[in-house]
Amino acid sequence: MKNIKVLLVDDQQLVREGLRRMLELDDDIKVIGEAGSGEDALIKAKDLNPDVILMDIKMSGISGIEATRRIKEENSKANIIMLTVYEDKYLAQAAEAGAVGYLLKDITQEELLRAVKVAYAGQSPVTPSVAKTLMSQFASMVQVNRKNILSRRQLEILRMVASGVTNKNIAQQLYLSEATIKRETSTIFTKLGVTDRTQAVSEAYTKNLL
Template structure:
């Protein structure tokens, strides 16, 4: 048992394809009172197996890994009866990365350069099921959804919503077209119409606004 572990300690699983990062996180978290790192995984496939074997209270998950990435892991976990809270911990803060992770069901999104105190607070908040966002990520999302030109009228059609759900799940236009049995050009047309109705200019913003307005749910596929 780690130095910081004890009765009722939060059991953590660290998932990252870089051993040095895993070692650093283990050392930092194991030293924190009330935390115990019970396992590690170097890719998404291994992460799913470790979640099943260990039943962690919180998973710290990198986004871009070999074999299976973070968003794919989130989607796979969505179908499980017991799904632990997942705190994405990554170096990537693009709108598309953030939107895809949140739409897939991430409890929180933190950057790897976060101070230790911020990481500790985020892990504890995630364990309580509370949403956690890195300050720059939260600010940017709020700016996007509060912009006046985002209030363009018009309800999305059923097909436009279908396309947005697939985009939120990480599908490319080509993949969405294949799943829906339509041409890639048709998917692009639906996206353009959705952008106009939501008052946005790109797919990442469309997913963020649709998520904020409840048009698509976390984990929607």
């Protein structure tokens, strides 16, 4: 097995150091970077191109959930594992954001190493105390809902469109590429059954989305 490139994201340095020490005991795993905030995670994920990201959920500023959503919206190939002290409190949000795994921070070194390798293989590592079927169930529910309603990100973009903000400026404000904004805008048009910005805003007001 080649080295699995891992990015650590946690706002507590001691936690990052502990994770690094455990991971670096395995020759198949290489920690290529650390981020102390959600904002930093967005930059590091793009610059370092990790295979697996260990992402803390609760951070000041951009949360781990939001950082995960934005990283996946940029078409990142990284498989993201959420780290938390909460049982299944954020499981649904983690699945919706695109995380493949959900682990409690009190896991053992053996469990952590196994989880990274499982995620790298494209599977879903979940702490045993959390029902293993929940992740796939929530993900399926979210996929169905996405076909019928606008996501939170799409609503945010729609509000900016209604305010006359250009795609370029929307991209800058949301830390996304302009191509991503264009793609999301096109999806919004399709879901609303319209073909341009003016119609989208009008339809959004009709449906009480704004």
